[in-house]
Amino acid sequence: MNTGSPDAPNEDALRVYLKQFLMDPFVVDMPFPMRYALIHWAILPKRPAESAKAYKEIWTENGSPLIHYCTQLAKGLQTRFSEPVELGMAYGNPSFKQGIEKLLDAGVDEICLLPMFPHYAMATFGSCVAGVMTALKKRAALRVVPPFYLDPTYIRPLAESLTGVEEHILFSYHGLPERHLKKTDPTKSHCLATDDCCETDSPAHATCYRHQCMETTKAIIAVADLPKERCGVSFQSRLGRAKWMEPYTEETLQKLPSLGIKKLAVICPAFFCDCLETLEEIEIRGQETFMEAGGESFRMIPCLNDSPAGIHCLETLMADAANWPSA
Numbered sequence: 481m482n483t484g485s486p487d488a489p490n491e492d493a494l495r496v497y498l499k500q501f502l503m504d505p506f507v508v509d510m511p512f513p514m515r516y517a518l519i520h521w522a523i524l525p526k527r528p529a530e531s532a533k534a535y536k537e538i539w540t541e542n543g544s545p546l547i548h549y550c551t552q553l554a555k556g557l558q559t560r561f562s563e564p565v566e567l568g569m570a571y572g573n574p575s576f577k578q579g580i581e582k583l584l585d586a587g588v589d590e591i592c593l594l595p596m597f598p599h600y601a602m603a604t605f606g607s608c609v610a611g612v613m614t615a616l617k618k619r620a621a622l623r624v625v626p627p628f629y630l631d632p633t634y635i636r637p638l639a640e641s642l643t644g645v646e647e648h649i650l651f652s653y654h655g656l657p658e659r660h661l662k663k664t665d666p667t668k669s670h671c672l673a674t675d676d677c678c679e680t681d682s683p684a685h686a687t688c689y690r691h692q693c694m695e696t697t698k699a700i701i702a703v704a705d706l707p708k709e710r711c712g713v714s715f716q717s718r719l720g721r722a723k724w725m726e727p728y729t730e731e732t733l734q735k736l737p738s739l740g741i742k743k744l745a746v747i748c749p750a751f752f753c754d755c756l757e758t759l760e761e762i763e764i765r766g767q768e769t770f771m772e773a774g775g776e777s778f779r780m781i782p783c784l785n786d787s788p789a790g791i792h793c794l795e796t797l798m799a800d801a802a803n804w805p806s807a
């Protein structure tokens with residue numbers, strides 16, 4: 481399961497998709513009347529046209545890159561397992577609800593859900609699990625592959641993709657409102673209480689997106705044997721006026737050349753597949769920002785996508801989960 485894309489890169493399709501995405505209480509976590517008002521009055525009048533323009537920049541003859549890569553990955557996985565594999569998106573098509581019905585029609589009595597998000601976030605992993613549990617209505621048992629932010633099958637190929645990269649490396653992760661980090665802290669006192677909370681052991685880290693992103697960064701740096709001073713972290717894709725995790729990628733890209741960093745490579749390890757957020761926000765707009773601020777070269781490191789390493793990673797995660805005792 482992944483987030484999903486609009487059916488087409490046009491305003492009408494974007495309105496449908498954005499409404500479904502942003503009315504999800506796991507994404508915009510406000511009481512219904514406030515969420516409804518914000519989405520319908522502040523976001524839906526303008527954002528569909530803006531987002532349609534962005535999607536047009538990355539749309540290919542195969543449609544949305546995200547859906548294309550996920551479809552190829554699901555096909556690849558199906559060649560590795562005798563049990564049926566279905567792809568389902570949280571928003572848009574193919575929907576996870578259709579996927580569940582297809583699996584039930586095929587007679588399965590247990591479903592293994594693989595949210596294609598390396599890190600836990602209420603807006604992604606949390607929403608997928610809740611959506612599937614509600615739609616499944618206990619018609620089959622469910623097991624869920626946990627966040628795989630440190631899994632060697634994910635870390636190793638990303639580290640290898642940095643081989644020979646001599647530039648400064650920016651690890652740009654999708655951001656979250658800080659409010660989400662506090663909300664999913666089970667201790668209610670750890671996350672963001674101190675500057676170094678993510679470095680201090682805590683049960684909160686099982687659901688701390690920031691901690692998990694930092695761990696992924698450290699693991700890739702260690703496996704790729706990169707000098708730490710040549711690496712930085714930032715958070716992208718901020719939406720709305722609330723405070724999101726900092727530093728923001730856009731501001732970082734603007735600032736780096738003035739610090740003498742003129743050659744840059746960007747890797748986006750929060751994304752299993754390249755999508756709007758990597759291809760348009762970083763590779764197109766981010767590159768422009770960096771070069772206009774005085775940068776000399778900009779290189780985008782691809783996500784695992786439907787590479788053999790990508791299929792191997794998902795296959796291993798799925799096989800490991802299938803070996804756990806039944807729930």
Ligand SMILES: C=CC1=C(C)c2cc3[nH]c(cc4nc(cc5[nH]c(cc1n2)c(C)c5CCC(=O)O)C(CCC(=O)O)=C4C)c(C)c3C=C
Nearest residue numbers: 483484485507531546601603604654719750751755756757
């Ligand atoms: C990688 C993990 C992701 C997190 C965490 C996440 C949080 C999050 N996203 C929004 C709002 C939007 N996200 C949109 C697209 C989108 N987001 C992710 C991943 C994460 N989002 C993906 C893979 C995609 C799909 C892109 C594609 O290629 O189709 C969008 C739609 C596009 C746009 O108009 O920008 C929105 C809106 C919020 C509010 C949020 C956390 C609260």
Ligand SMILES: [Fe+2]
Nearest residue numbers: 677678688691
């Ligand atoms: Fe933390």
Ligand SMILES: [Fe+2]
Nearest residue numbers: 483654717757
């Ligand atoms: Fe997003």
